[in-house]
Amino acid sequence: MNNIFQRHRRLRNSDSMRAxxxxxALHKEDLIYPLFIIEGKDVKKEVPSMxxxxxxxxxxxxxxxxxxxxxxxxxxxxxxxxxxxDEKGTSAYAEEGVIQxxxxxxxxxxxxxxxxxxxxxxxxxxxxxxxVIHEGDVLNDESLTLLAQTAVSQAKAGADIIAPSNMMDGxxxxxxxxxxxxxxxxxxxxxxxxxxASAFYGPFRDAAQGSPQFGDRKTYxxxxxxxxxxxxxxxxxxxxGADFLMVKPALAYLDIIREIKDRFPLPLVAxxxxxxxxxxxAAALNGWVDEKSIVMEKLIGMKRAGSDLIITYFAKDAARYxxxx
Ligand code: PBG
Numbered sequence: 001m002n003n004i005f006q007r008h009r010r011l012r013n014s015d016s017m018r019a020x021x022x023x024x025a026l027h028k029e030d031l032i033y034p035l036f037i038i039e040g041k042d043v044k045k046e047v048p049s050m051x052x053x054x055x056x057x058x059x060x061x062x063x064x065x066x067x068x069x070x071x072x073x074x075x076x077x078x079x080x081x082x083x084x085x086d087e088k089g090t091s092a093y094a095e096e097g098v099i100q101x102x103x104x105x106x107x108x109x110x111x112x113x114x115x116x117x118x119x120x121x122x123x124x125x126x127x128x129x130x131x132v133i134h135e136g137d138v139l140n141d142e143s144l145t146l147l148a149q150t151a152v153s154q155a156k157a158g159a160d161i162i163a164p165s166n167m168m169d170g171x172x173x174x175x176x177x178x179x180x181x182x183x184x185x186x187x188x189x190x191x192x193x194x195x196x197a198s199a200f201y202g203p204f205r206d207a208a209q210g211s212p213q214f215g216d217r218k219t220y221x222x223x224x225x226x227x228x229x230x231x232x233x234x235x236x237x238x239x240x241g242a243d244f245l246m247v248k249p250a251l252a253y254l255d256i257i258r259e260i261k262d263r264f265p266l267p268l269v270a271x272x273x274x275x276x277x278x279x280x281x282a283a284a285l286n287g288w289v290d291e292k293s294i295v296m297e298k299l300i301g302m303k304r305a306g307s308d309l310i311i312t313y314f315a316k317d318a319a320r321y322x323x324x325x
Contacts, residue, residue, distance in 0.1 A: 036056070037061060162189050165195065268307050
C-alpha cells in the first residue's frame with residue numbers, strides 16, 4: 001500500500017500534533033468590542049434582543065471598561081445613543097456630544113485602550129438615515145460635509161481611529177480631507193468599505209436606537225447578491241486613502257472577506273454583527289448548541305477567510321475562552 005492513498009490522519013493523531021499543524025489562530029489583539037453609550041445618568045440596561053449586551057451611561061461605563069481591560073482586550077468601537085435627535089444629526093458633531101464625552105473619558109482613564117469611533121448620523125437624526133434628507137432622498141454630497149465634521153469632532157475628543165459606516169459615496173476622501181485640514185493627518189480611517197443592506201443588523205437598531213423612520217437603506221448600503229460591487233467599493237476606499245477595509249456582516253460574506261483580502265494590501269476587519277450574535281445566543285440559551293465551541297469556530301472561520309481583526313459582541317467571551325486554553 002504505497003501512494004495509493006494519502007494518510008491525512010497522521011497529522012491529526014494527538015492534541016500536540018494538531019497544535020503543531022494548526023494554520024489559523026485567534027488572538028486577543030484581533031478582537032474589537034462594541035460599546036453603546038446612552039446619554040443620561042445611572043443607566044445599565046440590557047438590550048432585549050442581545051442578551052449580555054448593555055447600554056451604559058458614561059457615569060457607569062467604568063465597570064465595563066475595567067472588565068474589558070482585565071480580560072486583555074485592547075480595542076473598543078463606540079456608538080453614541082443621544083437624547084436629542086434632529087434633521088441634521090447635530091448631536092453627532094456637538095463638542096459636548098455623548099460620544100465626544102465618552103471618547104475623552106476613555107482616553108483619559110484607560111489610555112491603553114484603542115478607541116475606534118463609529119462615524120455615522122443614523123443614531124443622531126430624527127429620521128434615522130445615515131445622511132441628510134431632502135424630499136425622501138438621502139443626499140450624498142451634503143451629508144459628506146456633516147460626516148467630515150463628525151469625524152473631526154471625534155478626533156478632537158481623542159479617538160484613535162475613525163470608522164465611517166455611512167456608505168455615502170466619497171466618504172473616505174471627504175473625511176480624510178477634513179481630518180488633514182484640522183491637523184489630524186495621523187489619525188487612520190477604518191472604512192466600512194463593503195457594507196451590505198442586511199437583515200442581520202436588526203438587534204443593533206434596538207441597541208443604538210437608530211432605525212430608519214421611513215424606507216430602508218438600500219440606496220446606500222449594498223445588495224447582498226453582489227460581489228463585483230464589493231470590489232468596486234473597496235477599490236474606491238483604497239484609492240481615497242482608507243487605512244483599514246471592513247466587510248460587514250461577516251458570516252454570510254466570508255467569500256467577500258477572502259476576495260477583498262486577496263486584492264487589497266490593507267488590514268481587513270470583519271464585523272460580526274448583532275444578528276449573528278443574537279442567533280447564537282438564542283440557540284445557546286435554549287441549550288440547542290454549545291455556545292463556546294460555536295463562537296470559537298465562527299471567529300476562527302472569519303480569520304481563516306482573511307480577517308485580521310474582528311469586531312464582535314463575543315469579544316469578552318472569546319478572551320475568556322482564549323485564557324482557558
Ligand atoms: C450605523 C451602523 C449600523 C451597524 C453599525 N453601524 C447599523 C446600520 O447600518 O443599519 C450595525 C452593527 C450591528 O448590527 O451589529 N450605520
